[in-house]
Amino acid sequence: MKKIFTFAILGGLLLVLLSSISEIPPLGEEKNPSYNEISEYYVTESVQDTGAKNIIAAIITDYRAFDTLGETTVLFTGIAAVSAMIGISHHKGKKEDQEHHG
Amino acid sequence: MDDLFVKLTTRMILPFIQLYGVYVILHGHLSPGGGFSGGAIYAASIVLYTLAFGLEKGKERMPHEISSKIETGGILVYVLVGLSGIFLGYTFLTNIEAGFPIGTFGKVLSAGLIPVVTFAIGLKVMSTIVTLFHTMLEEES
Numbered sequence: 001m002k003k004i005f006t007f008a009i010l011g012g013l014l015l016v017l018l019s020s021i022s023e024i025p026p027l028g029e030e031k032n033p034s035y036n037e038i039s040e041y042y043v044t045e046s047v048q049d050t051g052a053k054n055i056i057a058a059i060i061t062d063y064r065a066f067d068t069l070g071e072t073t074v075l076f077t078g079i080a081a082v083s084a085m086i087g088i089s090h091h092k093g094k095k096e097d098q099e100h101h102g
Numbered sequence: 103m104d105d106l107f108v109k110l111t112t113r114m115i116l117p118f119i120q121l122y123g124v125y126v127i128l129h130g131h132l133s134p135g136g137g138f139s140g141g142a143i144y145a146a147s148i149v150l151y152t153l154a155f156g157l158e159k160g161k162e163r164m165p166h167e168i169s170s171k172i173e174t175g176g177i178l179v180y181v182l183v184g185l186s187g188i189f190l191g192y193t194f195l196t197n198i199e200a201g202f203p204i205g206t207f208g209k210v211l212s213a214g215l216i217p218v219v220t221f222a223i224g225l226k227v228m229s230t231i232v233t234l235f236h237t238m239l240e241e242e243s
Contacts, residue, residue, distance in 0.1 A: 050197055051204040052131040052213035060136065061219045065195040069184065072177055072223055075230045079173075082234055086241045 105154075112154040119147035127224035131216045132208065137223025144224070145231035157239050166236065169229040176226030183215050183222070195219075 025032045042059060052058040060068050123144030130136035152160030187196035197214040198204050205212030 047207065050213050050216060051207055052216050053208055054131050054133060054136075056134075057131040057136050057216060057220065058213070061131075061216045061223075062195075062197045062213075065184065065197075065219060068219070068223065069177075069180055069195075072180065072226050075226060076173070076177065079230050079234055079237075083237060086237060 108154045112150055116147055116151060119150070120144055123147065123224075123228075127221060128210060128217065130220035130224075131213045132210070137220040138227050140220075141224040141227030142231060145228045145235075148228075148232045149235050152235065152239065157236065161236060164232050164236070166233065169233045169236075172225050173229040173233065176222045176224075176229070179222040180219060180226075183218055 042055060042063070046052070046055050046058045046063075050058040050062045052062070123140050123146075125140075126133075126135035126143055127137060127140030130140065148160065148164050151163060184195040187194055190196070190201060192199055195215075197216065202214030204214055210217070
């Protein structure tokens with residue numbers, strides 16, 4: 001019963017995702033929804049708004065700076081996860097080394 | 103790895119890689135690049151040093167205490183710069199509107215807090231990659 005339920009849910013999800021593929025606009029078309037006034041605004045106004053020559057840097061660290069803060073936090077989370085998985089404690093190891101040598 | 107050629111080449115090429123990394127970070131708002139790529143280039147130089155000279159010397163060059171301090175300091179600078187916007191009466195991470203100097207267009211000292219933020223990101227990415235590499239090597243040995 002549980003398996004049939006899981007398959008039904010997954011099959012429904014597959015149908016929804018596959019049917020949405022046919023609605024995706026073609027790549028590089030001029031009338032795509034991604035080419036709206038926001039990109040035009042960035043191209044024309046970013047120099048006056050931020051004074052940065054590199055528009056990408058202006059978008060990443062000015063218009064969407066909070067998003068970049070989250071991105072750098074992802075790095076911190078990654079390193080915390082790796083240290084937790086590998087399980088090396090730098091402080092404890094140091095003390096033990098000193099005890100052994102001493 | 104105990105190879106004379108590798109060590110000699112590493113010693114010769116190291117300052118140029120580090121200079122290029124610092125250049126990419128500092129010119130993040132002028133030329134292609136930025137904090138992430140510049141920090142990765144700088145970290146690559148330390149990874150190369152560790153590969154050529156061994157983990158012991160690599161840890162002497164970039165001890166864990168210092169790299170963890172740099173990592174925390176980078177994100178701290180970012181958050182403090184963002185909070186300064188709130189204290190000046192605007193939203194989090196407001197740049198030019200909050201009164202940061204816009205400078206001359208096309209010069210290194212321009213664009214308000216973008217170079218500061220890019221530098222903080224560069225420090226963070228560099229120390230993260232180095233710490234990850236050293237931690238994984240430590241586990242192996």
